[in-house]
Amino acid sequence: MEPIVNTNMLLPMAITLFVLGVAISMFKVLREYERGVIFFLGRFQKVKGPGLIIVIPVIQQMVRVDLRTVVMDVPSQDVISRDNVSVRVNAVIYFRVIDAQKAIINVENFLQATSQLAQTTLRSVLGQHELDEMLANREMLNNDIQAILDARTDGWGIKVSNVEIKHIDLNETMIRAIARQAEAERTRRAKVIHASGEMEASQKLVEAANKLTTEPNAIMLRYLQTLTEIAGEKNSTILFPMPMALMDSLFKEVKQQSKDKN
Known part of the structure; x- marks a missing residue:
């Protein structure tokens, strides 16, 4: 004999399982270095975390933001110094998100935006100095680049803490001249x-x-x-x-x- 399925029992069970799944998905756990930017029906509501938070499915969405310091390598840039010497410069920047709301709302991708801004700023600042200044006054150049980046990324909720020029590559002719x-x-x-x-x-x-x-x-x-x-x-x-x-x-x-x- 085939088992008799009571259709009257299936609907309550399905509803119960659905409600249970929704209830479980409402609870989110954010680590100490994470924050959640909450949107209510597409509009910004608040920043939550860390710890256990509740996000109502469908009507609320959450975007996770990492607040730890990011170490980003700036690709080698071709720079022409003020005394018309062509060099390749590589640097590294240290930054972190201090305002999760601005980092998500004010810029599409803060990591890519910071990387592109660091490249253009590196070329712009070093192009204003002569080769001897690049080789002898790296600390001054690091501070200048860091100050410019920090000021421009403030509207994105990002704090640039340090910039270090790793190395300056010269061609063989310039090395012999030096x-x-x-x-x-x-x-x-x-x-x-x-x-x-x-x-x-x-x-x-x-x-x-x-x-x-x-x-x-x-x-x-x-x-x-x-x-x-x-x-x-x-x-x-x-x-x-x-x-x-x-x-x-x-x-x-x-x-x-x-x-x-x-």
Whole structure:
């Protein structure tokens, strides 16, 4: 015998299951870093979360928003510096959503919008600086780009916390030119240091000469000390100049002896 199905029981059971399914789907759980933007019949109602929330099916819709910091890599951009040097620059930006309502309502896709804005801002800011400034003042450039991005994304409910230029790629010709420039700079510094040393040495020699002239026997003692140092090196032949002062004293002594004999 075929089982007899009571049609009067099916309708209440179906309604019960439908109501139970709707009741279960009403409950949503949002994590600590998530918020739910609630729309009531297409109009914004409120931002809910975190924790357990109730969303009425059909008449309410929820859009989840992640509030954690997003690390986004900015693709390499071709930049022409103010001194007409072509470089490729890569950067990374750190940002997060601080206003879920603005991030969903004011912009279609805040991730894509932030990425495109970061690329154009990177080219615009770096194009206003020379190559030497790009290589030497990265911290200043990072702060400038971060300030511009933060101001422009404020209407999207996004906070740009940091921007870092990762690397600047140069062509081989420019790398060789920079190497020659660095070599020339080091040569210039060496010459300046050598000239400064010569100036200081000359000043010290003048001071030493002034002190030696105050005592006539001091120059003779210094001369004898120099001869002693030379003799200590065990040289077979020693050539040394004869001081004119010593020659004058010898000539005076010879003339005095000649006069005494006469």
